[in-house]
Structures are given as structure tokens and as C-alpha cells.
Amino acid sequence: MCEFCGNLGLTHLSRPSGGGSLDRRRLILGGAAAAAAAPFVAVSTTGAMAQSDPAGAMGPSKVRAFAASSAESRFAPIEIDRRAVGASDIRIDILYAGICHSDIHTVKGDWGKPNYPTVPGHEIIGRVVAIGADVTKFKVGDFAGVGCMVASCGECENCLADREQNCLKGTTFTYDSPDKISGGVTYGGYSDAIVVSEKFGIRIPPGVDLAAFTPLLCAGITTYSPMQHWQLRRGQNVGVVGLGGLGHMAVKLAVSRGAEITVFTTSPGKIDDAKRLGAKNAVLLSDAGAIGSLFGSLDLVISTAPEAYQMMPVINALKLDGTFVNVGALGQLESLNGMMMAFGRKSFAGSMIGGIAETQEVIDYCAARNIKADIELITPDQIDRAWDRVMAKDVRYRFVIDMSAGRKA
Numbered sequence: 001m002c003e004f005c006g007n008l009g010l011t012h013l014s015r016p017s018g019g020g021s022l023d024r025r026r027l028i029l030g031g032a033a034a035a036a037a038a039p040f041v042a043v044s045t046t047g048a049m050a051q052s053d054p055a056g057a058m059g060p061s062k063v064r065a066f067a068a069s070s071a072e073s074r075f076a077p078i079e080i081d082r083r084a085v086g087a088s089d090i091r092i093d094i095l096y097a098g099i100c101h102s103d104i105h106t107v108k109g110d111w112g113k114p115n116y117p118t119v120p121g122h123e124i125i126g127r128v129v130a131i132g133a134d135v136t137k138f139k140v141g142d143f144a145g146v147g148c149m150v151a152s153c154g155e156c157e158n159c160l161a162d163r164e165q166n167c168l169k170g171t172t173f174t175y176d177s178p179d180k181i182s183g184g185v186t187y188g189g190y191s192d193a194i195v196v197s198e199k200f201g202i203r204i205p206p207g208v209d210l211a212a213f214t215p216l217l218c219a220g221i222t223t224y225s226p227m228q229h230w231q232l233r234r235g236q237n238v239g240v241v242g243l244g245g246l247g248h249m250a251v252k253l254a255v256s257r258g259a260e261i262t263v264f265t266t267s268p269g270k271i272d273d274a275k276r277l278g279a280k281n282a283v284l285l286s287d288a289g290a291i292g293s294l295f296g297s298l299d300l301v302i303s304t305a306p307e308a309y310q311m312m313p314v315i316n317a318l319k320l321d322g323t324f325v326n327v328g329a330l331g332q333l334e335s336l337n338g339m340m341m342a343f344g345r346k347s348f349a350g351s352m353i354g355g356i357a358e359t360q361e362v363i364d365y366c367a368a369r370n371i372k373a374d375i376e377l378i379t380p381d382q383i384d385r386a387w388d389r390v391m392a393k394d395v396r397y398r399f400v401i402d403m404s405a406g407r408k409a
């Protein structure tokens with residue numbers, strides 16, 4: 001049994017500049033700055049050692065990433081900086097990164113001018129290769145996930161209520177967000193490694209299909225959270241607008257809750273797929289007659305379409321007191337009809353991802369029920385083609401990049 005970490009069979013390594021054997025007391029007595037820069041290191045003697053560069057795992061590092069340098073540019077490999085592993089940090093060698101439509105919106109400048117070069121990716125799963133002295137949630141060799149956030153103030157009313165995505169002082173998102181720890185901007189999962197506070201790491205249970213679990217870190221939590229908040233129950237009728245990465249997870253999660261699902265899609269080719277995924281009904285958004293026949297029938301709608309569209313016909317399909325939750329289209333929306341909203345006492349709501357605790361909850365929920373995304377696994381050189389296909393709605397239903405492909409061992 002090790003006197004430092006209490007674990008059996010771990011090898012401890014000092015950081016490269018530390019020299020000699022690790023003296024944890026010396027690091028801690030060196031003050032907070034020293035502890036943050038040179039915390040305790042443990043590298044498993046099995047598995048993780050072979051996949052990482054143990055000598056460089058704790059210090060600041062440069063890692064390979066894939067970046068867009070303008071709204072029009074194709075992806076190209078660059079080197080980015082990752083910070084040293086602080087006392088509460090973990091370093092993850094990234095195995096898989098999902099491609100979310102938000103990546104495209106960000107790089108195209110739909111939500112404001114990006115800080116190019118932009119390294120997207122907020123669906124991340126990898127292996128923990130280094131941990132700081134104070135880390136308790138992970139050990140080296142574990143699988144960990146990172147979703148859409150990497151930091152928040154931790155003190156405001158929303159953070160204290162496990163709503164870090166709504167931090168009143170500004171959530172630090174996983175990419176293209178001001179990095180309050182290292183300066184500059186954050187870089188996401190289209191990269192070989194990431195360093196993150198353990199608080200923002202999600203435990204990934206052993207034995208799950210890692211690649212197909214990766215989309216749960218955004219698409220899963222984004223659709224799970226409104227089902228929790230609006231308490232979707234067995235036998236209720238739920239509408240899902242858009243059958244892409246988010247929409248297909250919404251269908252799977254709603255099926256698992258015993259709801260009756262109606263899918264609204266723009267793609268005739270997805271009607272059959274919606275039913276295969278478990279929807280009772282699927283209609284084209286362009287089919288006014290079919291949508292009209294649903295008037296007053298739905299308890300809840302989760303709209304995952306990534307662009308604005310005429311929402312009112314779908315809102316009219318809600319029952320009295322029904323709620324329409326928009327999680328996909330985050331720009332300017334089409335107008336609502338006040339009379340119809342008032343007549344049916346309907347609510348229009350937005351919802352953005354979910355807190356860290358809730359993200360862990362959806363991961364555990366899906367692991368227990370073997371719920372996972374339908375994915376197409378690609379290599380980093382195929383990102384551009386995959387983006388083109390996402391924009392052409394030609395993906396069933398999430399691209400996941402195998403980040404270990406082409407990486408030096």
C-alpha cells in the first residue's frame with residue numbers, strides 16, 4: 001500500500017524538472033504555487049503508462065489539435081498549450097470527440113466572432129493519465145468524460161444549485177471561451193489531451209461502448225435535462241423536433257421513460273428511422289395537414305433543430321399548459337402568436353445542456369440501460385467531410401472522431 005495515494009500497484013513519478021524521487025511534503029510545503037505547478041503524480045503501471053508520456057504528463061505541454069482558422073477554412077493540425085496538472089486537475093488523453101452542430105455554429109461565427117484558430121469539441125471521452133494531489137474522483141487509468149463546460153465560479157447561486165451552465169459570473173465553456181485559469185481561450189476535444197479540474201470531469205463506467213457514449217456529454221445531457229426539469233412521465237406524449245444528434249438521443253431517452261413520441265423532421269428519409277428508434281409517430285415539418293391533426297395532443301416538445309423555423313404550428317400541437325423547450329436554435333427565432341400561446345396557456349422555454357451532477361446522472365442512467373448514440377466513427381483527416389455531411393443533414397446520427405488515430409504512442 002502506498003503511503004501517498006493509498007493505492008496498490010501505482011508508480012509515482014516526479015515532474016521532469018523535479019529530479020530525484022517524489023517528496024510530496026516538499027511540494028506542499030513549497031506553497032500553493034508550487035503545489036499547483038508540481039502536484040503529486042501517479043501513473044499506472046499497466047495500460048496508461050504505455051499510452052502516455054509519463055515524464056510530460058504533469059507539466060505544461062503542447063499537444064496536437066485540429067483547428068479552423070476562419071469561417072471558411074478547412075481543418076488543419078496545430079499545436080496547442082495545455083496547462084500543468086494542478087492539485088485538483090486531471091489530465092485526459094482524448095480517445096473520442098463527438099462532432100456537435102454547435103461546433104459548426106461557433107466556427108462559422110453564428111454566435112459571435114470566434115477567436116481563431118478554433119479547436120471545437122465538447123463531447124470528449126479519454127483516459128486519465130495524470131492526477132493532482134487533491135484529486136479524489138479519479139485515479140490514473142480511469143476513463144473520464146468532459147462535456148460543454150470546464151469551469152465556473154463555484155460560488156454563485158446557480159453554481160451552488162448544480163447549475164454551472166448558468167453561472168452568473170460566466171461559465172467557461174470547453175472551447176472558444178475566455179480561459180480564466182490559463183489566459184487566452186479554451187480549446188476543445190478535437191485534440192490529443194485536455195487538462196481539466198476534476199469537478200468538471202465525468203466518470204465513465206467501465207465496460208461501456210466509449211465511442212457511442214461520447215455524444216451523451218452534450219447531446220445526451222441537453223435532451224435529458226428538460227425531461228427531468230419538466231418531469232416527463234410514462235404515458236405522456238412528447239414531440240421531438242429534428243432527428244439529428246440531439247433528436248435521436250431525445251427519442252431514445254423518452255422511449256426509456258415510457259413516453260409516446262412524435263418526431264417532426266424535414267427529412268422524408270428519417271420517417272422510418274424515427275419509428276425504428278421507437279417513435280410512435282413521425283411527420284414532416286412541411287406537412288401542415290399532419291401537424292394540424294396533432295393539435296392539442298402533446299404534453300411536452302423538445303426542439304433540437306439547430307436553426308430557426310416556424311415553431312408555431314408545433315406549439316399548437318401542445319395540450320393546455322404544455323411546454324415547448326427549445327434546446328437547438330440559439331440565435332434569433334421566428335415570431336410566436338400571442339393569442340395561441342395565451343389561449344392554450346402554453347409555455348415557451350429554453351434549456352442549455354445541464355449541470356455537472358446531472359451530466360453524471362445521464363451517463364449513469366444510460367450505462368445502466370445500455371442507451372447509447374448511433375454513431376459513425378471517423379479519423380481526424382475526415383473532419384471536413386463530416387462537417388459537410390452534418391450541414392447536409394446526412395448523418396445517422398453523430399460523427400465521433402477517433403482521436404487516437406494517427407497519434408504517436
Ligand SMILES: [Zn+2]
Binds near residue numbers: 101102103122218219
Ligand atoms: Zn453540443
Ligand SMILES: [Zn+2]
Binds near residue numbers: 152157160166167
Ligand atoms: Zn457561478
